[in-house]
Amino acid sequence: MSFLSPIAFALALLLPIIIAMYLLRLRRTEQTVSSTYLWQRMVQDVEANAPWQRLRRNLLLLLQLLFLIFLILALARPFQWVQGATSQTVIFVIDSSASMAATDLLPSRMEAAKARPH
Amino acid sequence: LQLFEEQFLRKLERLAIHSRRALSGQLQGERRSPKRGQSVEFADFRPYTPGDDFRRIDWNAYARLERFFIKLFVEEEDLTVHLLLDTSRSMDWGEPNKLNYAVRTAGALGYIALAGLDRVTVTALNDDANRAKRTLPPRRGKQQAGSLFTFLQNLSGGGNLDLASRLKQYAITQRPVGPLILLSDLMDEGWQEGLRALAMQGFEVTLLQILAPEELDPTLNGDFKLLDSENNSEVEITADYELLQRYQRNRQAWQSEIQKFCSARQMHYIPVDTAYPFEELFFSMLRRRGVLR
Numbered sequence: 001m002s003f004l005s006p007i008a009f010a011l012a013l014l015l016p017i018i019i020a021m022y023l024l025r026l027r028r029t030e031q032t033v034s035s036t037y038l039w040q041r042m043v044q045d046v047e048a049n050a051p052w053q054r055l056r057r058n059l060l061l062l063l064q065l066l067f068l069i070f071l072i073l074a075l076a077r078p079f080q081w082v083q084g085a086t087s088q089t090v091i092f093v094i095d096s097s098a099s100m101a102a103t104d105l106l107p108s109r110m111e112a113a114k115a116r117p118h
Numbered sequence: 119l120q121l122f123e124e125q126f127l128r129k130l131e132r133l134a135i136h137s138r139r140a141l142s143g144q145l146q147g148e149r150r151s152p153k154r155g156q157s158v159e160f161a162d163f164r165p166y167t168p169g170d171d172f173r174r175i176d177w178n179a180y181a182r183l184e185r186f187f188i189k190l191f192v193e194e195e196d197l198t199v200h201l202l203l204d205t206s207r208s209m210d211w212g213e214p215n216k217l218n219y220a221v222r223t224a225g226a227l228g229y230i231a232l233a234g235l236d237r238v239t240v241t242a243l244n245d246d247a248n249r250a251k252r253t254l255p256p257r258r259g260k261q262q263a264g265s266l267f268t269f270l271q272n273l274s275g276g277g278n279l280d281l282a283s284r285l286k287q288y289a290i291t292q293r294p295v296g297p298l299i300l301l302s303d304l305m306d307e308g309w310q311e312g313l314r315a316l317a318m319q320g321f322e323v324t325l326l327q328i329l330a331p332e333e334l335d336p337t338l339n340g341d342f343k344l345l346d347s348e349n350n351s352e353v354e355i356t357a358d359y360e361l362l363q364r365y366q367r368n369r370q371a372w373q374s375e376i377q378k379f380c381s382a383r384q385m386h387y388i389p390v391d392t393a394y395p396f397e398e399l400f401f402s403m404l405r406r407r408g409v410l411r
Contacts, residue, residue, distance in 0.1 A: 028343040028354060034211035034333060035305035036346040039353045042368040 004077035011072045015065060022061050092116075121225045121267050130226055130400065131233045135199055136411045137297050138322055138384075144294065145258070147196025147235045155193030162190040197296050198256060199231040200321065201240045202288065203273065204302030205252075207347045210275025212330025212392060217275045219392040220301040220328050226400060227299055228266045230410065232259060239292070240269060243284050243302070244277045278348045282308025286315040295320040299409075303328055310379060317383045324386040324409050327376065331393045334369065336362060 003009075033039070094100075094113050105112040122130075140150040154161055166175055166186030176189040201224045209217040224240060231238045240254040254269045281302070298321040300313075316323050338357035345352050355361060373389060380387035386409055390399060404410045 028341040030345055031338070031342045032345045032347055034208040034216070034303065034330070034347055036344050036351050036353045037305040037307075038333070038365065038369055038372065039344055039355065040351070041372065042365050043353055043355070 001078050001080050004079060006076055008072055008075035008077075011068075011075065014068055018064055018068065019061070121222060121271060122229070126226075126397070127229060127263075130230050133230045133400065133405070133410045134234045135197070135227065135231050135236065135297055136408055137197055141197060141296055142294065143195030143197055143296075144237070145196050147194060149195055149197045149236070151193040151195040153193040153195070154190040157191045157194045159192040159194075160189065161192045163187045164190055196236050196258065197231075198237040198239060198294050199228070199296055200288075200292065200298040201228055201238065202285075202298060202300045202302075203240065203242045203270075204279060204281070204300075205242045205244045205273055205275050206277060206279035207275055208305055209303055209328070211347060212332055214330070214392045216303060216328050216330050216392055217273075219390070219396075220326075221270045221273060222396060223326065223328075223390075223399065224299075224301055225267055225270050226396075228270075229263050232257065232263050232266065235259070237296075238262075238266060240266065241288065241292075242273050243279055243281070244275075245279070279306065280308060281306040282311040282315075285312030289315040289319040289321065295322075297322045297324065299324045299326060301326045301328055303333070304376065309376070313379070313383070313385065317385065322385075323380075323383075325376070325380060325388065327373075327387070327389045329389065329391060331391060334391060336365060338362070 094110075096110070100108070100110040100113070102109050137149065140152045142151045142153055143149060163176065163179065164187065166172075166188050170188050174188050176187045179185070179187040179189075203220055203224050205217060205220075209220060211217075228238045228240060235258070237256040237258045238254075239256040242252040244252060251272065254266065257266060281304075285300075285308075298316060300316075300323060302309075302325075304325070304327050313323060313325070336357070338355075341354075341356050343352055343354050377387050386407055388403065388407055388409070390403075394403075400410065
């Protein structure tokens with residue numbers, strides 16, 4: 001497989017940028033509190049449990065990366081040489097008027113025309 | 119370093135820890151006991167049986183009825199006041215510091231009891247291996263106030279606490295029962311279980327829930343990862359007005375749950391804000407709630 005415009009791969013530089021932005025977004029200010037007892041009680045009745053939440057966030061990152069990878073691949077226009085397997089029907093139309101009997105081409109124009117398609 | 123001023127202590131001496139029931143003690147004191155014995159307060163008559171001390175026969179009754187009666191009096195004994203102090207790391211937090219406030223409260227309550235000829239025992243609820251550092255065995259008399267204060271001043275916050283198991287253990291092992299004052303923030307799953315165990319053994323529980331202003335009404339704003347000071351659990355929040363409102367509602371629901379639990383078991387539940395003036399707590403709030411007299 002080759003690519004028509006491999007220059008598009010330069011866009012791959014965007015991948016680390018996405019990851020970096022993601023890491024930056026995750027970094028929250030850390031704050032020590034006496035107990036997370038009350039906070040946990042509060043969070044519990046709002047959203048699902050934390051492990052699933054974490055997974056879902058990572059899923060989003062994964063999808064974004066996949067999207068970018070496919071986009072880059074598409075922009076690079078991949079192609080491949082393959083053996084052509086199809087044949088086409090060619091219709092030859094031969095003039096059969098009297099002028100075809102002229103002998104400027106040997107043995108005659110008619111015979112020469114018949115010989116051509118082969 | 120002194121815990122209290124002389125003047126404040128003198129004012130405390132006018133107070134006494136209120137006990138709802140007559141409980142038997144160990145030594146002569148100033149509390150009504152269910153036992154019969156010697157005091158000036160008359161309790162009952164009982165027919166004389168051989169072997170009774172005949173000095174206690176009521177001769178006036180004999181003159182009227184020509185039968186011997188023994189005159190019984192109410193016994194007055196001392197009371198053991200149990201002070202339980204949560205010194206887990208979550209208590210050593212807040213502005214003003216919760217542990218500090220709890221230590222001072224325990225000191226003043228202990229002093230009141232000592233001044234009233236009651237016994238005082240203090241237990242710090244933490245997992246310190248050194249037993250002497252976390253338990254003050256029963257003390258009696260005002261001259262023991264010094265050792266009470268020293269003990270309290272040497273307490274430091276740290277470690278985790280399994281409230282349920284510690285309270286259960288205390289309920290089973292500590293005798294005689296008496297008024298018990300628990301100073302804690304109660305931020306632990308096991309509070310119901312622990313309090314139930316104490317009530318079941320006959321302790322008269324007073325729960326002082328000590329919370330810092332920042333816990334009652336947090337002032338966070340923005341994205342935070344909240345780290346627990348005791349275990350390493352963490353909660354990620356995005357604090358905004360709506361979330362803080364929800365926290366407030368949740369906190370209030372929690373406290374009214376405690377309130378309901380306690381009033382169903384005849385415990386005093388007193389939430390205390392560490393910003394609350396200390397003297398007010400003693401001379402107004404605790405008296406109003408019937409913990410002190």
